[in-house]
Amino acid sequence: MVDDREDPPPSVRAATVLGAHWGLLAFFAGIGGYYLLTLVMAVVLAGHVDVGDPLQPRELGPVILLAFLPNLLLGLGPVVGSRLRGRGPRADFGLVPTARDVKVGLACGGFALLAGYLLNLLLLGTYGPERMFEGPLADLSSGLGDSLGWLVVAAVIVVLVAPVTEELLFRGALWNALDHHRVPPWAILLFTALVFAHLHDQPARTIALLGQGVAIGAARLITGRTGASVVAHAANNLPPALLLFAAP
Template sequence: MGREHEDNAPEVRDGLVFGVHWGFLAFFAGLGGYYLVSLVLAAVLTGSVDDLPARASTEIGPIILLAFLPNLLLGLGPAIGSWLRGRGLRADYGLIPNARDLKVGLACGGFALLVGYLLNLVLLAVYGPESVNSGPLVELASGLGDELVWLILAALVVVLAAPVTEELLFRGAMWNSLAFYRVPQWAILLLTALVFAQVHGEPSRMIALFGQGVAIGVARLVTGRTGASMVAHAANNLPPALLLFTMP
């Protein structure tokens, strides 16, 4: 009987790679790839960005959209980790939003917008409009000008692609790994929001990004699914994406 119980017991190392949950390795692989590609692009595109105003409009779009490449790679590590060591994207992360994910995600996305708006008002008073109002999207819009095709592609990346890759990393691989080691849910919510804010690389807006990260993370906390936080993230990114078409 003791032998039968031993045979049916779960493996102690299930879900582990080199003694560490595979989600942690997937998280650091995604984050490491993000910074590595960012450094490579910074080195390769330095000259291209300097003479951007002199380039033809057909060349500007591809150069600027390359800036999104590191962001898209954030989700590669979690995806590969899930395929190799996990049960697949749908099972590990709840990647495909269901009806409840949509409801909770939209509510949390609206709350994230409100939190970001209120915190940015405070940051405006502290840092001034030049620091808070400037950012990657402002630079992107000014570079693309009125090139409609490239603006549409940029908006799609901001609303669809970025929420998927970032949520796979933060509210997917990182969240699952911390939960595997029984870190309290409230601590996971704050930790993932903190890393989410730091990766965006906007020091003057970090407090607002942290608040928005918490609001987006609540969708994952309530539903237990990354699909809900993806919806919240997309809803939060929609107004800034639409503003791309209104900037001079």
């Protein structure tokens, strides 16, 4: 008997791993690498970093900025997956912003800032200022002090590096995978925003981060390109990064 069923196109076969889009594997690889490296660093640094002795001043910049090292793995998974199974990062993600990406990204970034401000204002009465203002940026501003060089490095990471790696993971690999499996765009927008909020591990600000994630993801939804959401994410992170230099 002749089997006259057509095989899927080579591009479709190459894009899947065990029937799932390669973006799902890249997403879990990025998330897994992030948490694994965070755990390893916590174990290695435990008991070896003492920042509490004022009589023995230390250069805290390199130690504190190590906290951002796992963030790089978030973007590494999607990049490797795209090179192995996809068409390359530029084609798969539209990572290099176009003029339209910049316009849409800046607009969505502005909405993200507004959403974050209003939601944080509402949550302030529930959680109090101590819990609302704790987080990685607060730790950076207190730990780096007036070390201008390290403050500049931290600001570059917050405005440029973190948006690229996180958007590659959420609005890149994960978004593409869900879209490949025909998940409705509105559901992809909400789900990626929810995972984005959860990754930041700031329970008091989860609702605000969810709102910001929706606004940032809207840039990807409107343009179909990750480059637009990178611009939106960078615009959203710019004011907090500038506040690093204003910290006492």
